Amino acid sequence: xxxxxxxxxxxxxxxxxxxxxxxxxxxxxxxxxxxxxxxxxxxxxxxxxxxxxxxxxxxxxxxxxxxxxxxxxxxxxxxxxxxxxxxxxxxxxxxxxxxxxxxxxxxxxxxxxxxxxxxxxxxxxxxxxxxxxxxxxxxxxxxxxxxxxxxxxxxxxxxxxxxxxxxxxxxxxxxxxxxxxxxxxxxxxxxxxxxxxxxxxxxxxxxxxxxxxxxxxxxxxxxxxxxxxxxxxxxxxxxxxxxxxxxxxxxxxxxxxxx
Amino acid sequence: xxxxxxxxxxxxxxxxxxxxxxxxxxxxxxxxxxxxxxxxxxxxxxxxxxxxxxxxxxxxxxxxxxxxxxxxxxxxxxxxxxxxxxxxxxxxxxxxxxxxxxxxxxxxxxxxxxxxxxxxxxxxxxxxxxxxxxxxxxxxxxxxxxxxxxxxxxxxxxxxxxxxxxxxxxxxxxxxxxxxxxxxxxxxxxxxxxxxxxxxxxxxxxxxxxxxxxxxxxxxxxxxxxxxxxxxxxxxxxxxxxxxxxxxxxxxxxxxxxxxxx
Numbered sequence: 001x002x003x004x005x006x007x008x009x010x011x012x013x014x015x016x017x018x019x020x021x022x023x024x025x026x027x028x029x030x031x032x033x034x035x036x037x038x039x040x041x042x043x044x045x046x047x048x049x050x051x052x053x054x055x056x057x058x059x060x061x062x063x064x065x066x067x068x069x070x071x072x073x074x075x076x077x078x079x080x081x082x083x084x085x086x087x088x089x090x091x092x093x094x095x096x097x098x099x100x101x102x103x104x105x106x107x108x109x110x111x112x113x114x115x116x117x118x119x120x121x122x123x124x125x126x127x128x129x130x131x132x133x134x135x136x137x138x139x140x141x142x143x144x145x146x147x148x149x150x151x152x153x154x155x156x157x158x159x160x161x162x163x164x165x166x167x168x169x170x171x172x173x174x175x176x177x178x179x180x181x182x183x184x185x186x187x188x189x190x191x192x193x194x195x196x197x198x199x200x201x202x203x204x205x206x207x208x209x210x211x212x213x214x215x216x217x218x219x220x221x222x223x224x225x226x227x228x229x230x231x232x233x234x235x236x237x238x239x240x241x242x243x244x245x246x247x248x249x250x251x252x253x254x255x256x257x258x259x
Numbered sequence: 260x261x262x263x264x265x266x267x268x269x270x271x272x273x274x275x276x277x278x279x280x281x282x283x284x285x286x287x288x289x290x291x292x293x294x295x296x297x298x299x300x301x302x303x304x305x306x307x308x309x310x311x312x313x314x315x316x317x318x319x320x321x322x323x324x325x326x327x328x329x330x331x332x333x334x335x336x337x338x339x340x341x342x343x344x345x346x347x348x349x350x351x352x353x354x355x356x357x358x359x360x361x362x363x364x365x366x367x368x369x370x371x372x373x374x375x376x377x378x379x380x381x382x383x384x385x386x387x388x389x390x391x392x393x394x395x396x397x398x399x400x401x402x403x404x405x406x407x408x409x410x411x412x413x414x415x416x417x418x419x420x421x422x423x424x425x426x427x428x429x430x431x432x433x434x435x436x437x438x439x440x441x442x443x444x445x446x447x448x449x450x451x452x453x454x455x456x457x458x459x460x461x462x463x464x465x466x467x468x469x470x471x472x473x474x475x476x477x478x479x480x481x482x483x484x485x486x487x488x489x490x491x492x493x494x495x496x497x498x499x500x501x502x503x504x505x506x507x508x509x510x511x512x513x514x515x516x517x518x519x520x521x
Binding site: 013014043087206 | 269270271272273276301302304307308380381382383384404405406407409410413416417434436438439461464465468469
């Protein structure tokens, strides 16, 4: 049975697309047949982050009735399958969101996990992306505006009968001015399932069109996303971390001689 | 005559609302009567940022409950007036965006100040774009990342079609990184001039968490100087950045090490 999970945030710019892209790659590396769909038809960024812009057939073409969804599926980094939204304004004008449902049916048949990158806001296209899935991951930063918008999204998702897996706190920077994990859990009334540290490398990786999880798998951010992927499918993950004990032992040995 | 300045970004999270707020405070410090309007009917944040939590009457009530606009004009720090949008979307369900008369709202509001800063929603679906006052000057807000410039470009194209005048773009939350787009590259993509470059500073978010503007909390920071400079340029005024007197410091050091006579 295919799991359809929407990644949504409410507020824009909290890292929703970055998390979707990297989580998709993470799930693919665990051997799950994963498709990532960019449902942000107006402000599509997934293809830019994955370095897959300029594909000839995109979701725009599918939603305008000009192409079949099968032709809009591309192989991305780490074996993840990607359906880009298309970035042209012209393409956007011709689409009909009600064509999304039949496209989704095809995607579901071809994947173990379908990750949907939802648009920010709660306009028609955002609601379509939220309603399309059975499960949702909420993404927020620890700031009040972002949490308040996440709460709105949660309320809508509940009304649509979508099961909320939990909230991912993105760009955490250990700053007491902002909200803590416990405070966020209290406000949103959903469990925190991952805390992703703030990392300027994320923007730099995007500039290369390469997801961070592949560009720098040892970074704390990549580890946190790999862990999230593992938790979602009940796998074990051993974080890539420096072997501090080994280094200390060697240092002591070098200084004091073998004992 | 009233000036209407609209802030648009396409992509969310590029600091559009914070820039609107900080620039509003900066303009007020230059003596302007400022009104800030949150035109994002769904994901409104200006009320949260200005510390106006749970105001009695919001733009939502004007739109569905026939409240008059003068009931939802609130004064915050520096004498700035704010027209918040509600955050309860129970109300939102009753709003049909196709029936909003933005012209009427803008007409009524124009009695409340000389400069109106309008925080536009992210995305390109909003019908508010078509209801902007005729003399609106739009400012695009972007960061130096490709996704945010791409989305700003969409807004630029859309605004050209709608005959909305664009004064230029503000490169926001900027930090020096040659992997990201440079100001010249962004200028050549967007084909509008850069009118401000605001360095990234975590203090902006920290000040806002306290309901304050960076230009009040730390007026000598590079970010505050850049915001004040942008405000001055918009008004055609002069601004002298608050910077340490380096000549004085160099002189003192030289004197200290005995290079200069007493």
